[in-house]
Amino acid sequence: MKMMFLSTSQATVILLSHSLLSFSTAMYTLTTNKIILLEFCFYNFNSVTITLPILINWTTALFSAIVCYISASVxxxxxNYMSQDIFIKRFTWIVMLFVLSMNLLIFIPSLATLxxxxxxxxxxxxxxxxYYQNYKSLGAGLMTAFMNRIGDVAILLAISVTFSQGHFNALFMWSTPTMTLTISMILLAGMTKSxxxxxxxxLPAAMAAPTPVSALVHSSTLVTxxxxxxxxFYPFLSNSHLFSTSLMIISSMTMxxxxxxxxxxxxxxxxxxLSTLSQLGVMMLSVSLGLFSLALFHLFTHAMFKALLFLCAGNIIHSHNNNQDxxxxxxxxxxxxxxxxxxxxANLALCGFPFMAGFYSKDVIIEMMMFNQNNFLISLNMFLATILTASYSARLSLFIFWSKMTQSSVVSTSDEDNSIIAPLTMLAAGAITSGAVFSWLILTPSTLPLISMMNKLMATFATLTGAAITYKLFKLELKISHSIINNFFFNMWFMINLSNNMTSKSSLYTGLYTFKSLDLGWMETIGGEGLLNKIMTLTTINQKNQSNLFNLFISLTLLSMLFISVTMWFT
Structure with a gap:
């Protein structure tokens, strides 16, 4: 059967239509304060019911609208970016399946059908x-799949433990004797996916994918x-104090x-x-502090400016003959x-520059963290992460926009194509205005914390400090010294080695030695090849014996006569 192809233009129309419909639904449910829950029963056995619930409220509808809006821009x-790819329609289908999977995850609150x-x-x-079908892409894909399988197993274990409740709906879960195990599994699943x-x-290894995939996967879908x-699941997860403590420590270290x-x-x-990884740490820290609404707010604004960053980076890489250095x-x-x-x-929004998208969410998170008087080390990590965010953002802009000429003279750069200008304009508008719009929609009316002017300006001061330090110490280095400290920081605190070489190399070497010593050694000698050689030797001897039957018969006659004579002599 011939497959129905889907062009990028058709996919864009579908995604924009769904985004508009979802945004309208979000505004309706937000203004009327309504929640729509549709539940389809699939299987009922004794007291356990397997259902497919669909939850429609302003949170799910608005998130779906943002995902489809960014997907349409991508x-x-x-x-333009993949115009020379002969399999672009297949790529379009895969991206649409990805968006469908994300929407299923958004609208289904049940742990089983999730x-x-x-x-x-x-x-x-x-x-x-x-997608690019080379060894680097395959290695990155396998690493992504194996890491995510840990979270999949955790979800399956949480489902099996939750069977005692008779349902899996996140809206109606209650405390049970196995609650701690269920919470631990859901937390593990969330940590692996994010x-x-x-x-x-x-996450950095998945950059082997095409840039449009990176803009979609690492802004508003897979990592979020x-x-x-x-x-x-926060109302259920917050029943365990270990959830908040462990997530707070891990997320602050990740930032x-x-x-x-x-x-x-x-x-x-x-x-x-890596900037996405840092912002995911900010969201996780917000959840651990009980500020899950602000975490959702930052998730929405981050999706806009991070997709814009990736698309701009893709255009720059495309203009430099696919060079990413x-x-x-x-x-x-x-x-x-x-x-x-x-x-x-996008960089200014990422740093939380005043009145950009990231300012409205990030600033409120820091203010609430200071207002709630949290642990000093956690607060210090948050401010350090804010300084580092401004630092690497300023470093990146200084490198590629205002440093001395280093690229080849034959590079031809341009951004005049309408298929590039249109999505960048769409996302730039979101990176500028989404913070204010979502603040009016989500946080209004709300009572903001009353803190001193010094504490109020701490986040902005940390951002300006990070940018100023980078500007002062900026130096274009074509070589990086491979000291232990540099390797420690460059390899994400050796997490790359721990999750790849250290865990896989020993098992791979063990398998290689086992293969050489057993399959190519003793097992081959005793088994397949040894048995074959023995049969061939016996067959050769048998053939030699049967080559001259007269000599064989004479020999057998003489042996028989000798045997009879000896037997008669002794009897």
Whole structure:
């Protein structure tokens, strides 16, 4: 049967239509304060019911609208970026399946049927990461799949433990004797999907995928699935004090680790991936502090400016003959003014510059953290992560826009194509206005904390400090010394080695030695090859004996006569 092909233009129309419908639904449910729950019963056995619930409220509808809006922008960008790819329609289908899986995850609050979207994201993301079909892509895809399988197993264990409740709906879960185990499994699943320590190495490795995939996967879909899972199940998860404590420690460490590693990285896409990892730590920290509404707010604003960052980076990489090393890029503000402007808008929003999208969410998170008087080390990590965010953002802009000329003279850069300008304009508008719009929609009316002016300006001061330090110490280095400290920070606190070489190399070497010593050694000698050689030897002897039958018969006659004579002599 011939497959129905779907062009990027058709996919864009479908996604924009769904985004508009979801946004209208979100406004309706928000203004009327309504929640719509549709539940389809699939299977009922004794007291356990397997259902497919669909939850429609302003949270799920608005998240779906943002995902489809960003996906539509990515599909417009794909039309130019992958115009030479002969399999672009297959790529379009895979991306649409990815968006469908994300929407299933958003609208289904049941732990059992949630697997439709959860496993769909894992499977389709593997297909997208290995899209270029080379060894690097395959390695990154396998790392992504194996890391996410840990979370899948945790979800399955949580489902099996929750059977005692008779249902799996996140809205109606209650405390049970096995509650701690269920919470631990859901937390583990969220950490693996959102790449928290120690499951963080797959996120930069997944940059082997095409840039449109990176813009979609690492802004509003795959990596935010873990955060959204914890937000959705937060009323149940908050029953355990271990949940908040453990998540707070892990997320704060992830923020700092990602920020330091981004300042040592030279790959453009990996720097943006590490910034995503840092912002995921901010969202997880917000959830651990009980600020799950602010975490959702930051998730929405982050999706806008991070997708814009990836698309600008993709255009820059495409113009540099697929080179991703920022040390070979410079003076792009003259050659690519529109992309440079959009890139810096996204960078300012990422840093939390006043009145940009990230300012409204990030600033409130820091203010609430200071107002609630949390642990000093956790607060210190938050401010350090804010400084590091401004630091690597300023470093990135200085490298590729205002440093001395380093790229080849034959590079031809341009951003005049309409299929590039349109999605960048759409997302730049979101990066500028989404913070204020979502603040009016989500946080109003609300009572803001009353804190001193010094505490109020601490977040802005930390951002300006990080940018100023980078500007003062900025130096274009074409070589990086491979000291132990540099390798420690460059390799994400050796998380890459721990999750890859250290865990897999020993088992691979053991398998190789076992194969050589047993399968190619004793087992082969005793088994297949040894048995074959023995049969061949016996066959050769038999053939020699049967080659001259007269001599054989004479020999047998003489032996028989000798045997009879000896027997008669002794009897």
């Amino acid at each position: 599909m417009i960008f794909t039309k 697997l439709l979207g959860w496993d769909g994201l894992g499977l389709v993301s593997f297909c997208l990461v290995i 790449a928290q320590l120690p499951f963080c190495s797959w 699935a873990g955060v959204f899972l914890l937000i959705q 700092v680790m990602a920020g330091i590693s981004a300042n040592f990285e030279t790959d453009l896409k990996k720097i943006i991936a 920022i040390r070979k890029m410079s003076h792009l503000w003259i050659q690519m003014p529109f992309s440079s402007t959009c890139f810096n808008i």
